[in-house]
Amino acid sequence: MSHTEKSFIFEVKPAEASQIDLVHRIFSPEDFSLPQHRRYQVQSNGEGVYLIAWDHETPIGGFLVRWSGPQDEAVSSRIDVSGRAYLEGGLTLDEYRRKGVATAIIREAERLAKLHGCTHIGMEVGSSDNPDAKRLYEKLGYIDWGCGDFTISWESKDAGGNSRIDSEVVTFLQKPL
Numbered sequence: 001m002s003h004t005e006k007s008f009i010f011e012v013k014p015a016e017a018s019q020i021d022l023v024h025r026i027f028s029p030e031d032f033s034l035p036q037h038r039r040y041q042v043q044s045n046g047e048g049v050y051l052i053a054w055d056h057e058t059p060i061g062g063f064l065v066r067w068s069g070p071q072d073e074a075v076s077s078r079i080d081v082s083g084r085a086y087l088e089g090g091l092t093l094d095e096y097r098r099k100g101v102a103t104a105i106i107r108e109a110e111r112l113a114k115l116h117g118c119t120h121i122g123m124e125v126g127s128s129d130n131p132d133a134k135r136l137y138e139k140l141g142y143i144d145w146g147c148g149d150f151t152i153s154w155e156s157k158d159a160g161g162n163s164r165i166d167s168e169v170v171t172f173l174q175k176p177l
Helices: 017-027 035-044 101-115 131-139
Strands: 002-005 008-014 048-055 058-066 084-092 120-126 150-157 163-176
Touching: 008 101, 017 035, 017 058, 035 048, 035 058, 035 084, 048 101, 058 101, 084 101, 101 120, 101 131, 120 131, 131 163
Parallel strands: 084 120
Antiparallel strands: 002 008, 008 048, 048 058, 058 084, 120 163, 150 163
16 A cells, blocks of 8 residues: 655565565664564465564554564453454654654554454553654544553564563554554
């Protein structure tokens, strides 16, 4: 699906196997735990779709949408996640922010989630360190789930193979489809 925003044309489409190394080099060159490959694996397994926005041959943003809802126990222990799609790993390269990229990816994710039979969609957003993203999501109709903030953690690896655990305090936002 192509999008035009202020004379800027880009395309949002599911990732392809042949593109993942490039997507990794652009989105997460310092993370040797290969998060972009893991997101593509979710798509390969039929558990979701990894949507990438492209400016010609350059990946400029992306979101993974899972059909199975959020995996974090902090959310899944408080709400029924069945029939809920879940957006994760969202990013837009700095020079492409405020140009409609994230909005286009999210709208395409919502469209596909509906086609997949999902009735709701949700995502986690940094509670204090990402106010612009939170404002965008709220503008798109996502609302705070009302159960407070929680901490998520994930592993990353540097070029030397050294692992580290990163964490972030987030809140869950959701919307009906």
